[in-house]
Amino acid sequence: MSLKKIFPGFAGILILFSISVVSSRAEELDAQKLLEQVDENLWADTKFISGRLIIDNGRKVRILTQDSWMEGVTRSYSHYKSPPREKGTKMLKIGGKLWMYTPRTDRKILIAGHLLRQSMMGSDLSYEDMMEDHKLSRAYAASLEGYEDMEGTRVAVLHLVAHDKKTTYQTRKAWINPENKTVLKEERFAKSGKKLKSILFKDYEKIEGRMFPRTMIFKDLLKENTQTTYKFDVIEFNVKIPARYFSQSILKR
Amino acid sequence: MNWDIARKNFYRQGMRAFLNVLVTALSIIALIFMLSLLNGFQAQSTRNLVTTDIAGGHYRAPGFDILAPTEWEDHTLKVPGKLLQLPTTDKVEVLVQQGQLYPNRRLYPVQIRGISMDQTLLSLPLDNLKNFDQKIEDVIPAVVGVKMARKALLKKGDLLTLKWRDKSGAVDARDILIVDVGDMINPRVDDGVVWLRLDHLRSMTDRENEVSWVAVRNYIGAVDSFDFQPVEHLMADLLALFNQDRRNSKILWSILMILVCTSVFNTQVLNIFKRQKEIGTLMALGMDSNRIVRIFTLEGTLAAIWALVIAAILGIPFFIWYQGVGFDVTHLSEATFPVRETIYPDYQALEIFYSLAIVFVLMVLAAWLPVRKITRLDPTLALRGRAIT
Structure with a gap:
């Protein structure tokens, strides 16, 4: 048998083998489980973050510094330290409600319902985005779309479909490194499938046994030249948070 | 003398x-x-x-207030039988929702107003909307007023993104086509308003047969679960x-x-x-x-x-x-x-x-x-x- 006759058959087998290896790897990876592991990595019982919110609206860059204390996914308290205009602003999230206190007015405002959809302090995030109170693995059904190379890393691309039709973003896409269970990128879509927002997770560091991104870059893709960067300067997990931080009595000067 | x-x-x-x-x-x-x-x-x-707007008065969903845009989505109801029976010459069904338009990829908050196309009670320049024959799957036809077009830098034929929420609260966005820039004689239905076909808006927001109000030629008596607001009240x-x-x-x-x-x-x-x-x-x-x-x-x-x-x-x-x-x-x-x-x-x-x-x-x-x-x-x-x- 000549080599010319053998080669096409061999090449075919090789291609089939490659496809079966790729598909079997795709099948091997349990998308839902991977998402759960990602949640497990990101969410702690309690968390303290001191960071900077860098809001670039295309014409002007504003930097807000804040300290945040979070308990699970349902309770959080943030205190803005600068710039002078925002200094002393406090936000308290308990369940589905968000209270905001501004020292200039010396009043607390309940941001609920449709107000949650407004842009938070002119950023690319809405209050709703900011106070997302569900783990992705609980709110979405994940399926593996395939693999992609991202900055030299082979990442799994998960397609997430919301369980509940009340979920704000009905579909999302997440680029996850299956090796260390970290999300590198996320895209959020409208019901129609139109891409609305993208989030890049960067500068991962191992902090207290967890891989945590130091930088998150939010982009509202319907707007031009805007982005909001969230830089975490200090991250502490499982910290003891005083009970008064999650009480409305904290919302005063 | x-x-x-x-x-x-x-x-x-x-x-x-x-x-x-x-x-x-x-x-x-x-x-x-x-x-x-x-x-x-x-x-x-x-x-x-x-x-252009109030006709002989509105039968409104209770609690609906045009000055409270964040609550528009909470105050819509299905059209009751008594109002459904009215001829199209005597009523106009209107659904109002909050939306965000992105002209030149800049955010512009708008009022999305869906109006029944078979109505003859109100005089509005919406013929191009009525005659637009493309399916909603391709593109959503919309009309804006001259004032709105001037402020948002829009013109006939522009294609841009509109974002809104459906009845459940899920966010949705599609491209809309400006099929006409109409000369509205009432700035209140022009400035910040994007006009859509009622059937389109209902399908976009999963609000089948729902309205924010029904404008009528004349008061026809009390209607269950709707509040009547006379002309004097609407232009108070x-x-x-x-x-x-x-x-x-x-x-x-x-x-x-x-x-x-x-x-x-x-x-x-x-x-x-x-x-x-x-x-x-x-x-x-x-x-x-x-x-x-x-x-x-x-x-x-x-x-x-x-x-x-x-x-x-x-x-x-x-x-x-x-x-x-x-x-x-x-x-x-x-x-x-x-x-x-x-x-x-x-x-x-x-x-x-x-x-x-x-x-x-x-x-x-x-x-x-x-x-x-x-x-x-x-x-x-x-x-x-x-x-x-």
């Missing part, structure tokens, strides 16, 4: 009488103009609101403004009338002072002092009559000319008043008649009040010109 004496005396006053008459005539013209302009303003804005802000304007115009009118009456009063006082000898002579010849008062009052009345005549001679051509050119209120239409660039006075005969009657009575009173003292004059002193010092 009295009339002849009064007429002669009046004409003898010359320039003084003429100036009195002229000032009064100009005041009358100003009064009629002011009232008619307000009438025209009110009539035009009411007409514009009625023909404007009516309050007009009432305030009328109050202000009354103050201005009162000032004008005080000036006119003072002028007449002053003339009469001067007349008595200067004509003391004439009064004394008439009294010495046996004329009753009350009759002298009547003669002097008639002189004032004559001034009022001439004022009306001069007002007619000067005013009618002015009013006819002004009816042609109108009053430029571009600044008001920019400030969301439902008026076009120009308003035209609306002259109402009964109102003018009453106004003229009031002016006439006030002038006669102003002429009579100072001459009453004639009855108390001593004829001998009057003859020597020393009765009034």
